[in-house]
Amino acid sequence: MFVGNAVTVMQEKEISQAVIGRLPRYLRYLGDLKEKNIERISSQELSSLMNVTASQIRQDFNNFGGFGQQGYGYNVEYLYDEISKILGLDHNHNFVIIGAGNLGKALGNYLNFERRGFIFKGMFDMNPALIGQMVRDVQIKPMEELEVFLRENTIDIAVLTIPKTGAVGLVDTLVDNGIKAIWNFAHVDLDVPEGVQVENVHLSDSLMKLSYNISRYNDSKEQ
Amino acid sequence: MFVGNAVTVMQEKEISQAVIGRLPRYLRYLGDLKEKNIERISSQELSSLMNVTASQIRQDFNNFGGFGQQGYGYNVEYLYDEISKILGLDHNHNFVIIGAGNLGKALGNYLNFERRGFIFKGMFDMNPALIGQMVRDVQIKPMEELEVFLRENTIDIAVLTIPKTGAVGLVDTLVDNGIKAIWNFAHVDLDVPEGVQVENVHLSDSLMKLSYNISRYNDSKEQ
DNA sequence: GATACTTTGTCAAGAAATTATCAAATTTAT
DNA sequence: ATAAATTTGATAATTTCTTGACAAAGTATC
Numbered sequence: 001m002f003v004g005n006a007v008t009v010m011q012e013k014e015i016s017q018a019v020i021g022r023l024p025r026y027l028r029y030l031g032d033l034k035e036k037n038i039e040r041i042s043s044q045e046l047s048s049l050m051n052v053t054a055s056q057i058r059q060d061f062n063n064f065g066g067f068g069q070q071g072y073g074y075n076v077e078y079l080y081d082e083i084s085k086i087l088g089l090d091h092n093h094n095f096v097i098i099g100a101g102n103l104g105k106a107l108g109n110y111l112n113f114e115r116r117g118f119i120f121k122g123m124f125d126m127n128p129a130l131i132g133q134m135v136r137d138v139q140i141k142p143m144e145e146l147e148v149f150l151r152e153n154t155i156d157i158a159v160l161t162i163p164k165t166g167a168v169g170l171v172d173t174l175v176d177n178g179i180k181a182i183w184n185f186a187h188v189d190l191d192v193p194e195g196v197q198v199e200n201v202h203l204s205d206s207l208m209k210l211s212y213n214i215s216r217y218n219d220s221k222e223q
Numbered sequence: 224m225f226v227g228n229a230v231t232v233m234q235e236k237e238i239s240q241a242v243i244g245r246l247p248r249y250l251r252y253l254g255d256l257k258e259k260n261i262e263r264i265s266s267q268e269l270s271s272l273m274n275v276t277a278s279q280i281r282q283d284f285n286n287f288g289g290f291g292q293q294g295y296g297y298n299v300e301y302l303y304d305e306i307s308k309i310l311g312l313d314h315n316h317n318f319v320i321i322g323a324g325n326l327g328k329a330l331g332n333y334l335n336f337e338r339r340g341f342i343f344k345g346m347f348d349m350n351p352a353l354i355g356q357m358v359r360d361v362q363i364k365p366m367e368e369l370e371v372f373l374r375e376n377t378i379d380i381a382v383l384t385i386p387k388t389g390a391v392g393l394v395d396t397l398v399d400n401g402i403k404a405i406w407n408f409a410h411v412d413l414d415v416p417e418g419v420q421v422e423n424v425h426l427s428d429s430l431m432k433l434s435y436n437i438s439r440y441n442d443s444k445e446q
Numbered sequence: 447g448a449t450a451c452t453t454t455g456t457c458a459a460g461a462a463a464t465t466a467t468c469a470a471a472t473t474t475a476t
Numbered sequence: 477a478t479a480a481a482t483t484t485g486a487t488a489a490t491t492t493c494t495t496g497a498c499a500a501a502g503t504a505t506c
Binding site for chain 1: 238240243244246247248250251273309310311312316324325326328329330332333335336339341379380403404406410412418420422424425426427428429430431432433434435436437438439440441
Binding site: 265266267277281282284285289291292293294295296297 | 451452453454455456
């Protein structure tokens with residue numbers, strides 16, 4: 001009797017976040033190529049297009065298996081589809097936005113997310129003045145209804161566009177009601193249980209980096 | 224006779240962007256400590272607070288010179304001020320927002336940038352329906368007035384919240400009229416001359432990373 | 447004021463990421 | 477069909493980033 005292999009977990013090599021972070025950019029360039037009806041591309045061509053080394057491109061793609069062919073290069077459409085799958089864009093993700101301020105509304109109105117399978121399902125806010133307003137085809141609901149809504153709908157992602165004070169206390173509610181991932185625009189680090197994903201967008205951090213690079217360049221000029 | 228040293232330009236060690244990227248987070252924690260009137264902190268304490276190694280903290284700070292003292296640790300306020308200076312937050316940066324859509328308005332209304340010395344000076348859009356509207360104390364102007372405005376005011380930063388097609392063609396105008404840095408929300412890579420800083424905020428890339436991490440975790444669970 | 451304790455700054459080691467190199471596979475040209 | 481050119485995937489070399497270790501310098505205690 002053969003046992004043992006049945007439960008063998010394929011120890012997949014962990015892909016570094018550095019690699020993952022580059023995939024969306026590859027996808028963007030491949031999408032552009034597809035629109036231009038370009039059928040194939042070599043790592044060398046893509047390299048000069050994207051300003052990264054050809055070696056890195058091949059290395060990155062090879063983390064997921066051989067997508068290319070010697071002497072030919074990569075088939076644009078095939079590669080595009082494979083990267084889409086890797087990024088989980090081959091199936092839909094429902095999301096709710098919590099915080100119906102300017103930023104929340106901006107994200108709710110952003111149609112391109114839908115094209116990638118991110119479906120805007122609900123929006124919540126504490127402010128009574130906002131309740132009932134429409135953002136696209138979604139009506140803003142009071143925060144009290146969030147829990148029930150999450151239980152009655154299959155929502156993967158919560159987008160947090162509320163001040164940091166509110167954000168921290170909300171995590172438990174979200175996680176307890178099935179949220180798998182948080183796209184966090186609040187300027188605070190969230191503490192989530194193992195298995196819940198957090199992606200931070202700290203806009204002011206980004207602006208500070210820009211500020212540093214301005215100063216650095218000016219200082220180096222002065223010398 | 225000793226010559227040579229006179230013209231020796233202090234070859235400052237280039238600080239890696241990895242380090243710079245961590246500075247805003249340090250600043251945030253130090254700000255919180257300051258608010259709690261905590262006077263001093265050791266790398267060890269900060270380490271457990273921020274979930275990074277104490278060694279990395281000391282290494283990071285030491286890139287800029289010794290901010291601490293053996294046996295004592297770091298003075299919170301002093302360290303806060305020094306990091307602020309490094310990030311160029313000790314003087315103001317004026318910015319304009321180009322693109323008065325939802326995202327542009329959201330950023331224009333975000334008051335916290337002002338606290339850090341980023342001053343909202345102007346807003347421009349192509350859409351005639353938006354011209355004249357107020358965003359805080361700034362009136363939306365037509366794109367035709369952008370060039371003159373940039374010449375007549377000292378603006379460091381242009382915030383691009385327009386679709387990518389418009390963004391690429393705008394770079395030359397911005398750079399020719401004194402813009403030193405672009406905070407780019409358009410989903411495209413901008414080609415700028417040496418010395419002009421670009422910080423990209425590619426929201427859909429960020430969302431895709433989140434999507435990958437959701438899939439990855441679910442897949443690993445299934446096995 | 448002497449001693450024990452704390453904690454930095456620095457240097458070395460280790461790990462991770464990037465780049466270079468090249469054999470093997472395939473395509474293109476003759 | 478054969479030879480020349482192209483290009484991947486894999487491995488090795490290099491570089492960068494992170495972590496560990498510890499002497500030196502300070503603080504706190506008795």
